[in-house]
Amino acid sequence: MLKGGAVWALGTMSGTSLDGVDAAMVLTDGERILEFGETRYRAYSPAERAVLRAALGRWPGEAAVAGAAEVVEAAHAELLAAFRGAEIVGFHGQTLAHEPGGRGTHQAGSGERLARALGLPVAWDFRSADVAAGGQGAPLAPFYHFACARRAGADRPVAFLNLGGVGNLTWVDPRQTAPEAPGACLAFDTGPANAPIDDLMQARLGQSHDEGGRLAAEGEVAETVLARFLDHAFFARMPPKSLDRDAFADLLTAVAGLSDADAAATLTAAAAAAVARGAAHFPTPVRQLLVTGGGRHNPVLMAMLEARTGIEAVPVEQVGLDGDMLEAQAFAYLAVRVARGLPTSGPSTTGVPACLGGGRVSRPEALALQP
Numbered sequence: 001m002l003k004g005g006a007v008w009a010l011g012t013m014s015g016t017s018l019d020g021v022d023a024a025m026v027l028t029d030g031e032r033i034l035e036f037g038e039t040r041y042r043a044y045s046p047a048e049r050a051v052l053r054a055a056l057g058r059w060p061g062e063a064a065v066a067g068a069a070e071v072v073e074a075a076h077a078e079l080l081a082a083f084r085g086a087e088i089v090g091f092h093g094q095t096l097a098h099e100p101g102g103r104g105t106h107q108a109g110s111g112e113r114l115a116r117a118l119g120l121p122v123a124w125d126f127r128s129a130d131v132a133a134g135g136q137g138a139p140l141a142p143f144y145h146f147a148c149a150r151r152a153g154a155d156r157p158v159a160f161l162n163l164g165g166v167g168n169l170t171w172v173d174p175r176q177t178a179p180e181a182p183g184a185c186l187a188f189d190t191g192p193a194n195a196p197i198d199d200l201m202q203a204r205l206g207q208s209h210d211e212g213g214r215l216a217a218e219g220e221v222a223e224t225v226l227a228r229f230l231d232h233a234f235f236a237r238m239p240p241k242s243l244d245r246d247a248f249a250d251l252l253t254a255v256a257g258l259s260d261a262d263a264a265a266t267l268t269a270a271a272a273a274a275v276a277r278g279a280a281h282f283p284t285p286v287r288q289l290l291v292t293g294g295g296r297h298n299p300v301l302m303a304m305l306e307a308r309t310g311i312e313a314v315p316v317e318q319v320g321l322d323g324d325m326l327e328a329q330a331f332a333y334l335a336v337r338v339a340r341g342l343p344t345s346g347p348s349t350t351g352v353p354a355c356l357g358g359g360r361v362s363r364p365e366a367l368a369l370q371p
C-alpha cells in the first residue's frame with residue numbers, strides 16, 4: 001500500500017468512441033497533481049475496432065467479449081510498455097455495457113493479466129463496486145476535475161465538460177478541502193455527445209466523424225426533432241445520472257428523413273442542448289465551460305454550446321490542461337486514490353449512498369505466487 005507520498009502513476013482510457021487508447025503519466029499523491037508527464041496514444045486498427053464494436057452491449061461470458069478483452073489488453077500492453085518510471089497503472093478498460101440499477105457495468109480487459117504483462121501493480125475495475133452499492137458507476141473523472149481546478153488556480157466554482165461519445169459535466173468548487181467534501185462536486189452525464197454524430201457519418205458517408213463540424217455547418221437544425229429528443233425523461237431527472245453509449249440510439253431514426261447536413265446539424269445541436277439542460281442543475285453559475293474530449297475540436301458544436309447554454313465554452317488548454325489526455329490522467333490519479341484507500345466517488349458524483357473507494361489493485365508479485 002502506498003503511504004502519503006506522491007508517485008508517478010500511469011493512467012489509461014479507452015473511450016466510448018472506440019478510436020484508441022490514451023495513456024498519461026501524472027505525479028500525484030491522489031489528492032494533488034504535482035506534475036504532468038509523458039503521454040501516448042495508440043489507435044485501434046479497423047479490424048480491432050470491428051471486434052470491439054461487435055461486443056458493444058455484451059456482458060461477461062457472452063459471445064465476442066473474450067475477443068474484445070484480448071484486443072483491449074494487447075493494445076494496452078503494447079502502449080504501456082513504452083513508458084518508464086511508473087509505479088502504478090490505472091487501467092479503465094473498454095466499457096462494453098453500462099446498466100446501473102440493472103445488469104451492472106462491464107469494462108472489458110483484465111487488470112490481472114495486464115499486471116502480469118507489465119510487471120507493475122494495476123488498479124482496475126473502477127466502476128463495479130459503486131454500481132453494486134447503488135451508484136451510477138459513472139462519471140468517475142469528477143474527483144480528478146476537482147484536483148484540476150485546484151491545479152489551474154481556480155478560486156471560484158468552475159465546470160468541466162467532457163465531449164466524448166457521451167457528454168459529462170462536473171461542477172466543482174475548488175474552495176472546498178477535498179473532492180469528497182460536501183459541496184465540492186456535482187457531476188453527471190449530460191446525454192449523447194459525439195456518438196450519434198459519428199454513427200450518422202459512418203452510416204451515411206463511411207466517415208468516422210464530422211471533421212471540424214463541416215457537414216453540420218451546412219445544415220439546418222430540425223427544431224421539432226430536437227424538441228422531441230429533449231422530452232426524454234433522462235433530461236428531467238435530477239443528477240447524478242449516467243448513460244450507456246447507445247442509450248439514445250433512436251435519435252438516428254429520428255433524423256432518418258433529414259438530409260445529411262440537416263441530420264448532422266440536428267445531432268450536433270442535440271449534444272449542445274443536452275448540455276444546456278444539464279447546466280441548469282449547477283448549484284451556482286460558472287463563467288466558463290472548460291471543455292475536454294474530442295468535441296472541443298468541433299467549432300460548430302462549441303458555438304452551439306455557447307448559444308444554447310449562454311456560457312462561454314473554451315478548451316481546457318486555456319487553463320493549462322490537456323483535453324486529449326485528461327481522462328487518462330484521471331485514471332492515473334484514481335489509481336493512487338485506490339491504492340491509498342481514498343474515495344473515488346460519492347453521492348454527488350455517482351449518486352452512491354456514501355463516499356466509496358472503488359477499484360482494486362492486482363500486483364504482479366502476488367499473481368506470480370498463484371498456481
Ligand SMILES: Nc1ncnc2c1ncn2[C@@H]1O[C@H](COP(=O)(O)OP(=O)(O)OP(=O)(O)O)[C@@H](O)[C@H]1O
Pocket residue numbers: 014015016017018019162163164165166167194195197198208209210211212213292293294295297298327
Ligand atoms: N477535429 C474534429 N472535428 C470534429 N469532431 C472531432 C474532431 N476530433 C475529434 N472529434 C470527435 O471527438 C470524438 C472522440 O472524442 P474522445 O476521444 O474524447 O472520445 P472518447 O474518450 O472515446 O469518449 P468518452 O469520453 O465518451 O469515453 C470523435 O469520435 C469525434 O466525434
Ligand SMILES: CC(=O)N[C@H]1[C@@H]2OC[C@@H](O2)[C@@H](O)[C@@H]1O[C@H](C)C(=O)O
Pocket residue numbers: 015016095098105137138139140141142162164165166167168189242243327
Ligand atoms: C460507463 C462509462 O464508461 N462511462 C464513460 C462514458 O464516457 C463519458 C461518460 O460516458 C462518462 O460517464 C464515462 O467516462 C468518464 C471517463 C468518467 O467516468 O468520468
